[in-house]
Amino acid sequence: MRVFVTGATGFIGSAVVRELLDAGHEVLGLARSDTSAAALTAAGAEIHRGALDDLDSLRGGADAADGVIHLAYVHDFSDIEASGVIDLRAVEAIGAALAGSGKPFVNTSGTLAVTPGRAGTEEDAGSDGVRRGDSENATLALAERGVRPSVVRLPPSVHGEGDKHGFVPSLIGIARAKGVSAYVGDGSNRWPAVHRLDAARLYRLAVEAAPAGSRLHGVGEEGVPFRDIAEAIGGLLALPVAGIAAEDAAEHFGWLSAMVALDNPTSSALTRQRLGWRPEGPALIADIEKGHYVTD
Known part of the structure; x- marks a missing residue:
């Protein structure tokens, strides 16, 4: 084709x-x-x-x-x-x-x-x-x-080596600039x-x-708690991790503020069934912990 x-x-x-x-x-x-x-x-x-x-x-x-x-x-x-x-x-x-x-x-x-x-x-x-x-x-x-x-x-x-402009490198950049890796509220909202x-x-x-x-x-992954993402970034950068109030999200996260608090669990069960698709790559937290986001 x-x-x-x-x-x-x-x-x-x-x-x-x-x-x-x-x-x-x-x-x-x-x-x-x-x-x-x-x-x-x-x-x-x-x-x-x-x-x-x-x-x-x-x-x-x-x-x-x-x-x-x-x-x-x-x-x-x-x-x-x-x-x-x-x-x-x-x-x-x-x-x-x-x-x-x-x-x-x-x-x-x-x-x-x-x-x-x-x-x-x-x-x-x-x-x-x-x-x-x-x-x-x-x-x-x-x-x-x-x-x-x-x-x-x-x-x-969508993560992996070579990711320069996605949400993960953006969150890493914000954490570096602010001196803290943050999440909103208790950070229990989930990102697939x-x-x-x-x-x-x-x-x-x-x-x-x-x-x-x-x-x-x-x-x-159907839903990774955002707090886990913040903690992985904090560990990667040796920065403190903290929750912030929803009203402070815009000042802290800028253009990402509308998305960081969204709870977006998402299933791919039907996709896997229809096409026989089976994800095999590293999970998000493990991928962040590899360190390539700060060495690439």
Whole structure:
């Protein structure tokens, strides 16, 4: 299968490219810059020049492939609504190119948009108007237009060596700056997590065989107490660990404040059953304790 991959040189995307190539697939990677193009060539993938807001390039990449995996996203926390609109337009362009083809289209969403406070499942619908919720629902609706769409929902922590811009390195940076590794309240709220290589394998399985209209949860651990995460970071940096009041979260965590107190346990039982996916990578706390987050 020849797979068009957006976000192909990112932390997760580069692992997906490697997973696809190792499984015998061909990869056509979206490249916005010469640096990205060089990375794709070095990996053994083909280059497709373009960008997420270049809809003609997205349509061209989809037309030239047997399937699409969409990982790219404009992470602009100063204008979350605009980021969501760019992503939705990209999904619509790819969907239009694939309509009537029967080709697979695997999009990316997040578990944080799924029913906080109880264990979310693959049967929970995405929330309209919530960041990636609109593009998630637009993707799955393509099943009615002759596409085999699926969505991989990723947890807030997709961890592993080489993670430079995810939530874990952000929390480490905040702890260093503040001199304390903090959690909100008693820190009992839970974050799901998955190792990067396990997530990459799920994307491959999805593009190969996910049923049309399926939601998939790339979750290796259903819920890690946030206090455990803070304690692991504190141990890594030799910093004190402390709880802070909810009203102080914005000052301490900045842009992450809306997420650090969320209780987001998420099940991946149906995903494992549907695709035979079995996470094998290190758990989040063990991965933090390895030390690569401060030595990479």
